[in-house]
Amino acid sequence: MRSLGLCLLALLLAGCDSWLFYPERELAFNPSVAGLEFTDVFITAADGTRLHAWWLPAKAGIAVKGTVLHLHGNGGNVASHLGGSWWLPAQGYQVLLLDYRGYGRSQGEPDLRGAYQDIDAGFAWLAQAPQVQGKPLVLLGQSLGGAMGVHYLAEHPLQRARLKALVLDGVPASYADMAQYTLSSSWLTWPLQVPLSWLMPESDSAIYAMPQLEGLPTLLYQSLDDEVVPLSNGVRLYQAARPPRVLQPTRGGHVQTFAEPLWREVMLRYLDDPQGFVGLRRLAEIPISHFQSIESPQ
Numbered sequence: 001m002r003s004l005g006l007c008l009l010a011l012l013l014a015g016c017d018s019w020l021f022y023p024e025r026e027l028a029f030n031p032s033v034a035g036l037e038f039t040d041v042f043i044t045a046a047d048g049t050r051l052h053a054w055w056l057p058a059k060a061g062i063a064v065k066g067t068v069l070h071l072h073g074n075g076g077n078v079a080s081h082l083g084g085s086w087w088l089p090a091q092g093y094q095v096l097l098l099d100y101r102g103y104g105r106s107q108g109e110p111d112l113r114g115a116y117q118d119i120d121a122g123f124a125w126l127a128q129a130p131q132v133q134g135k136p137l138v139l140l141g142q143s144l145g146g147a148m149g150v151h152y153l154a155e156h157p158l159q160r161a162r163l164k165a166l167v168l169d170g171v172p173a174s175y176a177d178m179a180q181y182t183l184s185s186s187w188l189t190w191p192l193q194v195p196l197s198w199l200m201p202e203s204d205s206a207i208y209a210m211p212q213l214e215g216l217p218t219l220l221y222q223s224l225d226d227e228v229v230p231l232s233n234g235v236r237l238y239q240a241a242r243p244p245r246v247l248q249p250t251r252g253g254h255v256q257t258f259a260e261p262l263w264r265e266v267m268l269r270y271l272d273d274p275q276g277f278v279g280l281r282r283l284a285e286i287p288i289s290h291f292q293s294i295e296s297p298q
Contacts (some may be wrong), residue, residue, distance in 0.1 A: 071145030
């Protein structure tokens with residue numbers, strides 16, 4: 001109920017993108033609690049905002065397979081979202097886990113325009129980091145981070161061309177649809193779901209940018225149990241994507257995908273050969289009946 005109230009208040013007072021961001025300043029822990037080596041990295045965005053990120057090198061003795069730029073979701077900060085990428089260094093992937101402006105130790109206040117500058121700054125840092133050169137680059141976007149990443153890549157073809165693959169986890173297709181879905185879940189806000197959803201920055205939604213990423217191999221995870229981004233939203237995003245793309249249905253809560261070793265293994269296999277995965281994957285207990293007639297025309 002607290003999040004619903006904040007959502008309603010933000011929409012009424014701001015009428016823009018403030019509903020999308022729920023940053024926290026305090027870092028509850030650092031990667032050392034997971035036995036990881038890490039470095040605090042400070043990056044300056046184009047407008048001078050100083051950003052904080054964690055650099056997680058590949059585990060000592062493991063050959064480096066590539067680099068992952070991890071764009072996290074809308075709540076908390078890098079500490080809250082370490083669960084999405086802590087496992088990658090042991091598999092040979094070095095990680096840049098970035099906090100947007102207003103999150104954790106990053107300066108400023110969050111907003112969409114600024115967040116795109118922050119993503120651009122992350123790409124710029126990776127472009128000059130010696131340990132990244134000559135290695136495949138992957139973008140992992142979870143929830144809002146994935147939606148912003150898709151929009152950013154559609155507007156930055158040179159950065160898109162640098163990527164070996166795009167991995168999306170629980171990413172909303174439409175900001176307006178998500179606002180309506182959230183507001184409809186309470187009797188208090190149900191009558192306001194349509195008019196207030198019109199105030200969202202819908203033109204920035206991932207579903208409009210996704211078709212522009214043609215040629216970029218994309219893996220989309222969508223949980224059947226997600227109470228934040230419903231299955232229908234994830235399917236729409238998959239349908240908007242262009243080949244080569246694959247939809248991997250999962251189970252579990254919102255962006256809890258990589259708590260399950262099976263889905264970590266799927267990502268690793270995918271990154272070994274992104275062109276070899278196409279269409280709808282079916283693993284574990286996911287019934288195919290949930291996914292009838294979701295393929296878009298090729």
